[in-house]
Amino acid sequence: MxxxxxxxxxxxxxxxxxxxxxxxxxxxxxxxxxxxxxxxxxxxxxxxxxxxxxxxxxxxxxxxxxxxxxxxxxxxxxxxxxxxxxxxxxxxxxxxAPRNHFDLDGQVRPCVLVAGGIGITPIFAMARALAAVGADFTLHYCARSAAEAPLLDDVRSVCGDRLTTWFSQEGRRLDVNALLAQSAGAELYVCGPLGLTAAVETAIDAQGFPVERYHREHFAAPSGAGFVPEAFEAIIASTGRTLHVPAHRTLLEVLRDNHVVRGSSCEIGVCGSCECDYLSGDVIHRDAVLGLKARGARLMPCVSRARGVLILNL
Ligand code: FES
CATH class of the missing domain: 2.40.30.10 (Translation factors)
Structure with a gap:
């Protein structure tokens, strides 16, 4: 915990x-x-x-x-x-007590909010906060149908005409490429199933959308299908100590074994409570919390691993 x-x-x-x-x-x-x-x-x-x-x-x-x-x-x-x-x-x-890994990054730019299904919960909180200060935002809400879209009435009452719904049963699907093309200069916040965030990230790569303006939260950890863990070495920068992380154990477990105590909660890469900084290494990020920019310096040791040698800023 x-x-x-x-x-x-x-x-x-x-x-x-x-x-x-x-x-x-x-x-x-x-x-x-x-x-x-x-x-x-x-x-x-x-x-x-x-x-x-x-x-x-x-x-x-x-x-x-x-x-x-x-x-x-x-x-x-x-x-x-x-x-x-x-x-x-x-x-x-x-x-x-609440923790926030998905906060609004200032409000100087227009915000484009995208939610899929139950991913509406943090996105709706953002819409409410932006509406309260009169910020420029739009919300795109994807679900199978209106009947299966959680909180739809609340979202409509807060967002008004800033809300666009995309209900697949009505044949309306969000075109993330078109959305990104229209969103130059905006901050992009996405929460939904892995299929939605993967489609957005593919479009980001294809269009060169600035990754520092992309913020996302999954509500499930990435699938482990096909992933074969390998052993690696983790060096604690403050002491120079080298820890061996075997293929069958997590970095978090090895840190704990060696009294490098880390808080943790979900232990499946979705809560962010075990987060730690690293200085160098070829990290295999397997969490659902960190954005692309944050992954350059931070990792979740409950699920993420490395190839070769990882130097932890601990
Ligand atoms: S314990 Fe939740 S992300 Fe590691």
């Missing part, structure tokens, strides 16, 4: 927003104000057998509650299924 504040919060509202997305309102039983958060933040929620990350999408000015949306993942690890079956009013859940 991370060393963040963990609170016991009570479910005070539980309602389906689509047939497979459950909205939960969480309050502290005694304290009137929860820790502050900004658009793009998520919390860790403890469920039997593990920890799950959920983006906050409510109003950050309302410190009395957190709002999350839980998609039932039939092929997941069971956490979302458990919440769908057990999270009713009165249930108490252990929830971390």
């Amino acid at each position: 991370s060393d963040r504040l963990i609170m016991k919060l009570r479910v005070v509202g539980a309602k389906l927003t689509t047939p497979d997305v459950l909205v939960l309102d969480l309050r502290h039983p005694k304290r009137p104000a929860l820790p502050a958060w900004t658009a793009g933040a998520h919390v860790d929620v403890m469920v039997p057998g593990g920890v799950r990350q959920y983006s906050l999408w409510g109003d950050p000015e309302d410190r009395s509650r957190y709002r999350i949306a839980v998609k039932r993942e039939t092929a997941g690890r069971g956490g979302s299924k458990w919440l769908h079956e057990h999270a009713t009013e009165g249930l108490e859940l252990h929830v971390s």
